[in-house]
Amino acid sequence: MSQTTLPAAAAVVLAGGRSRRMGTDKALLRWGDGSLLEHVLGVLGTAVCGPLVVVGAAGSPRAVDHPRVIPVTDDAPGLGPLQGIATGLRAAAAQDSAVAFVCSVDLPLLHPAYVGAVLAALGDAEVALPVLHGHRQPLAAAYRTALGERATALLDAGARRPGDLFAASTVRELSAVDLLADPALRAVDPALDAVRDVDTPEEYAALVRGRPES
Numbered sequence: 323m324s325q326t327t328l329p330a331a332a333a334v335v336l337a338g339g340r341s342r343r344m345g346t347d348k349a350l351l352r353w354g355d356g357s358l359l360e361h362v363l364g365v366l367g368t369a370v371c372g373p374l375v376v377v378g379a380a381g382s383p384r385a386v387d388h389p390r391v392i393p394v395t396d397d398a399p400g401l402g403p404l405q406g407i408a409t410g411l412r413a414a415a416a417q418d419s420a421v422a423f424v425c426s427v428d429l430p431l432l433h434p435a436y437v438g439a440v441l442a443a444l445g446d447a448e449v450a451l452p453v454l455h456g457h458r459q460p461l462a463a464a465y466r467t468a469l470g471e472r473a474t475a476l477l478d479a480g481a482r483r484p485g486d487l488f489a490a491s492t493v494r495e496l497s498a499v500d501l502l503a504d505p506a507l508r509a510v511d512p513a514l515d516a517v518r519d520v521d522t523p524e525e526y527a528a529l530v531r532g533r534p535e536s
């Protein structure tokens with residue numbers, strides 16, 4: 323993919339979780355030559371040409387040495403992914419990005435072709451929501467950044483789940499068949515491993531074992 327064809331979207335990485343199952347900060351897990359957060363930002367940086375928003379926990383910004391990264395933090399601690407989505411979309415909107423790809427930090431196999439396919443499928447919907455491996459994938463999805471305000475209002479009203487935002491939005495669900503209609507994605511990730519997250523040391527070790535030596 324050449325620089326000139328990159329979508330003019332932002333990317334948002336949620337990196338403010340507690341990593342209880344992993345037992346150590348997932349963003350700082352080693353992947354390749356750096357941390358998992360750096361790796362995911364590297365993928366996103368080649369997938370979109372807008373700002374790369376990193377959402378850390380309240381009071382705990384992530385220091386990342388990357389020219390396009392905008393670090394932000396949650397307004398309140400421990401409210402979970404809906405809060406991270408709200409914070410990240412508002413920050414992307416403040417940078418004049420109308421659309422953002424939103425993901426978690428724990429996706430070692432995220433690929434620019436996946437990001438491109440999801441963004442391309444947004445159309446006139448407010449959310450392009452993959453439904454893969456039997457689950458909705460709110461943290462590997464595309465959103466209109468105007469939803470940041472709606473998500474914040476929902477949080478203020480006590481909502482906590484991304485599903486609460488979807489119930490109040492125009493959502494285009496994307497099946498594996500829908501996504502794999504994109505030839506670029508089909509060529510590089512036919513199993514859609516891009517959404518394979520690592521939550522435990524065992525899952526991390528399994529992916530490290532399967533990783534080609536760099």
Ligand SMILES: Nc1nc2c(ncn2[C@@H]2O[C@H](COP(=O)(O)OP(=O)(O)OP(=O)(O)O)[C@@H](O)[C@H]2O)c(=O)[nH]1
Pocket residue numbers: 336337338339340341342343344348377378379396399400401402403405406425426427428461521
């Ligand atoms: N900014 C922000 N990110 C969050 C929050 N909760 C979870 N995340 C992120 O959302 C993604 C998915 O999080 P989970 O794996 O479900 O939760 P986690 O807290 O990281 O891990 P566990 O403690 O094992 O559940 C990860 O990238 C987390 O960093 C939050 O309250 N704020």
